[in-house]
Structures are given as structure tokens and as C-alpha cells.
Amino acid sequence: MARTPFIPDNLPLDISRINQLMFLRELIEANKKVAQYQVLLQNTKLPSHLLLNPVMLNEAVQSTKIEGTQVTLDEVLEVEAHSRKNNKDVQEVLNYYHALREGMDKLSTLPISTRLFKTMHLTLMSNDVRGSNRSPGEYRKIQNFIGPEGCTMDTATYIPPQPQLVDKYMSNLETYINDPQDQFDELIRTAVIHAQFENIHPFLDGNGRIGRIFIPLYLFSKKVIDYPNFFLSEALERDKHKYYRFLNDTRYNGDWNQWILFFLEAVILQANKNIRLINEVNALYNHDLDLAQSLIHSSGVKKLIDAIYQKPIFTVYTISSTAEISEATCRRYLSILESNRIVFSDGKQRFKTYYYYNLLDKLR
Template identity: 85%
Template sequence: MKKTPFIPDRLPLQSDQLNQLFFLKELIEANKKIAQYQVLLQNTKLPSHLLLNPVMLNEAVQSTKIEGTQVTLDEVLEVETKSRKNNKDVQEVVNYYQALREGMDKLALLPISTRLFKAMHLTLMSNEVRGSNRSPGEYRKIQNFIGPEGCTLETATFVPPQPQMVDNHMNNLEIYINDPQDELDELVRIAVIHAQFETIHPFLDGNGRIGRILIPLYLFNKKVIDFPNFFLSEALERDKHKYYRFLNDTRYKGDWNQWVQFFLQAMIHQADKNIRLIHDVNQLYEHDLELSQSLINSSGVKKLVDAMYQKPIFTVHTISAIADIPEGTCRRYLTALESSRIVFSDGKPRSKTYYYYNLLDKLR
């Protein structure tokens, strides 16, 4: 039987659609954990901006993995440093990373809005990746449907709203994001907003990725976090079948409580992981910086170690530019670090690629 396009609830939700007692424990815990993570970032020994590049790239890897790409963080970093050839899976990750950076930058000028969504989507679908021929940067004008590969409209698990209704539904979502008119906690709101975006499915492709970028942008915009660096894709990828099922249950069963509880649990899991990462990286930074300074009697060694946190896979050329150290000096420093097993190289006589595995092991 042919399924009919879904008509989403209007936002804000009615008061009887959410029972906050159902997920109150998770809401309190999620807020506590995110606040703890923010305090740790503010007081970290390692300048927190140094970790942003690899952490954002890892988010890009995890988010595109949900969509079926098969690529690792190491592979993306190798392409970035030009020691590996690019391919379409890596390009999808790079596009996601660039769309995320673009969203962060444009928030200074734009509200979270259709203009922002379309700009990020255009970037996400650039460079001839899968879906690049499916109206990049524009809301869909045809009916789409969601389900297993090869499914039809009849066998789809979900049929989003009619294309002529997309602008209307997205306008309602945009108004809710910027002027919600309810008493919900911001963490509950972003759970509702993410689900609503995925339900409207405004683009022909890339909706999941744009919807996941929206999470840290919203939390940053509402000052829940100090920088848009709280990413949920890894936690959602871990339970992706639950993720899809509970999203569908908001649509066909009206079960928002189950969805919000799941979303908050994912936040708690990710915050716990982030907190452990900051603790571990702090210890690593302190240890490896002290060891490096004992090997190399120069103030420049700190600049080199700091640069390695931004690019844990690198060549002399790339790392010397970031650290602002001459290449010859950089090469001497790296020889000393490699002899003490702080970094490892691929052993090539020319254009070596170096790996800072101590950090990569904690990021993966």
C-alpha cells in the first residue's frame, strides 16, 4: 500500500506531548555533565583551541559513518597532509568538516535559519561527492522517502512531508529555534529540534548530517556551551538503529518522551567521553611537553608540540608552517622526538609523514 507523506506536529509541542518527569533524571545529569565539561575546557593545561581541528575532524568521520562512508580519522588526516590520495569517502568527511566550520563562522552574522542551512548544505554537497547532483543548497522540490537501500515508496520506513509544504514547516521550525514560546530546558529543545529537522527532511540528501551539525550550533547559540564543540554523532552512531527507531516513534506513535530520554542519554555518554578525553589529553600534554623540552633546549619546542595537537599526522612542511619554525629547525626537533618515540614516521627518505600516536590513540 502506498504510504502518504507525513504531516509533522507544529512547534512548540503541546504540553501533554511531553512528560518531563519521564526523563528528568537524564536531564539533570546531562546538564551537570555538560557544565563539568565546559569548566574543564576553561581550565585545561592544553589551550583548548588546539584540539579543535582533530576533534572536529573526528566528528566529521563519525557523522558520515552513520551515512555509510568507510573512512578513518587517520586516513582523513593523511589526505589533509597530502601523504594519501583523496577519494569520495574522504571528501565527504572533509565537506562535513568545512560545513561545520562554515556554520560556526556564519553564526556571528546570521541566526540559525534557512539561509544558514542552505549555505552549509551547499558546502556539504560540493566537490562531486555522492548527492552533489541533488539540488545542493536548495530545499527539495520533489517527494523523497527513507528506508533500506533499494526500497520503494511502498516499502519505505518513512515518507517526509510533501515538497510544497517544506518551506512552511521549516519556517515554523526556524521561528521555534529563535523564539520558542515554551518552558522547556534547552537540552530538551534541541532534542525536539533535531527530530523535527529530520522529520521535515528538507533536502534531497544530507539531512542527517546537517541535522547533526545543528546540535552544537544550537547549544552554542543559546550559550549552553562556550564554543560549538559538543558533538553527538559518535554517540548516535553507537546506537544508530535505536536512533532511527525512536525518531520514527515520534512520528507514528507520538512518543516524544522516549526520544528525548534517548537523546539525553546520548549527551551524557558523549559528555563522559569528552571529560575523560580532556583529563587524558591534559596528562599527555604535560608529560610529552616536559619530555620534549628535556630533549631540546629551545623555546621553539613548545610551539612544535602545540602544533602537533592541531595536526597529529603531519609532514615537516605542514607542521613548520603551523608552528612558525623554519623547516630545517623543525626537522632537527622531529629527529630528536622520533628517537625518543614521542613521534613516529613512515621512514621515507624524503617527504616523511609523522604520526603523533600518543594523541591519535586518545582521539580514535
């Protein structure tokens, strides 16, 4: 393995580096599945924004899991509902979630650029989490290296480019993102851009997470998806050792075809999962909303069910503010829903926490 800092190729890659015949079938299938998912979202009876909060939190859980942080979706939702004390692991997940939301919001006024990367990185490293003392919001000024815990530069699996070259490589990446000057499909470009970002490794910490946040933002900016809600971390985490190996093979073996094929397979896997989720949740939403409305004859019950889809673990206080109905009315409605096994609670007399397991079981 090379013991000197890596020197990436500038983008666009020479056309000879990529053989599209190796993954043409997967490319066609990936585009078809992403399009199918978009059509499904447009036509579902479930308002798509209702699922965004828990789906984004699950993406944050999966992406930080790749980095070794072991937190469950339930734990994060309990902290968000103020029914569990926060800790640094959960805060890492919440930081990722906030960085993702910030990227989505700023995309309306900022291009995908160094300024956007640094803004999201500052949020990712806030609140005294691991790595918060490693130049948050700034590209690195020192040499770093990647490998197993306790490794040295001599035993590292990867040594990124020299720090004084980071600005130059990121400028080239930014130019390619906004004006690619090649004929590749956007999904191929997404794979190349993600790998190039990880190869440059511009930050001292958090590069993997920022690089994965960028995937839906890029696809949204190029109008491949209608909203930046197509997240790949779950599919990548499933095969994370292959993920790392194939990224490394783009560096030391120049094997871009293997990496792009793996990336497209992850897109197909995730799109299929998303399609199943939307179909199942749509059916669940219709069933449980009809049941709740048959039990509670009030227009407010729909507002409550919609709020529960945004926050499937909640307290009366957190859900009443989301649903914009009074706490007293919420308590009365929730008592009926709990009696009919639509929601479940921890049984506490005060500060009771409720769980909508019908949805949680599908998100986990």
C-alpha cells in the same frame, strides 16, 4: 506503516506531548555533565583550541559513518597532511568538516536560519561527492522517501512531508529555534529541534549530517556551551539503529518521551567521554611537552608540540607552516622527538609522514 507523506506537528509541541518526569533524572545529569565539561575546558592547561581540529574531524568521521561512509580518522588526517591521495569518501568527511566550520564562523553574523542551513548544505554537497547532483543548497522540490537500499515508496520506512510544504514547516522550525515560546530546558529543545528537522527532511540528501552539525551550533547560540564543540555523532553512531527507530517513533507513534530520553542519554555518554578525553589529553600534553623541552632547549619546541596537537598526522611542510618555524628547524626537532619515541614516521626518505600516536590513540 503509512504510505502517504508525513504531516509534522507545528512547534512548540503541546505540553501534554512531553512528560518530563520520564527523563528528569537524565535531564539533570546531562546538564551537570555538560557544565562539568565546560568548566574543565576553561581550566585546562592545554589550550582548548589545539584539540578543535582533530576533534572536529573525528566528529565528521562519526557523522558520515552513520550514513554508511567507512573512513578512518587516520585516513582523513593523512589526506589533510597531503600524504595520502584523496577520494570521494574522504572528501565527504572533509566537506562535513568544512560545513561545520562554516556554520561556526557564520553564527557570529547570522541567526540559525534557512540561509545558514542552505549555506552549510551547499558546502556539504560540494566537490563532486555522493549527492552533489541533488539540488545542493536548495530545499527539495520533489517527494523523497527513506528506507533500505532499493526500497520503493510502498516499502519505505519513512515518507517525509510533501515538497510544497517544506518552506512552511522550515519557517515554523526557524521561528521556534529563535523564539521557542515554551518552558522546556534547552537540551529538551535541542532533541525536539533535531527530530523536527529530520522529520521535515528539507533536502534531497544530507539531512542527517546537517541536522547533527546543528546540535552544537544551537547549544552554543543558547549559551549552553562556550564554544560549538560538543558533538553527538559518536554517541548516536554507537546506537544508530535505535537512533533511527526512536526518530521514526516520534512520527508514527507520537512518542517524543522515548526519543528525548535517548537523546539525553547520548548527551551524558558523550559528555563523560569528553571529560575523560580532556583529562587524559591534558596529562599527556604536560608530560610530552616537559619531555620535549628537556630534550630540545628552545622556545620553538612548544610551538611545535602545540602544532602537533592540531595536526597529529603531518609532514615537515604541513607542521612547519602550522608551527610557524622553518622546515630545517622542524626536521631537526622531529629527528630528536622520533629518536625518543614521542613521534613515529613511515620511514620514507622523501615526503616522510609523522604520527603522534599518543594523541591518536585517545581520539580514535
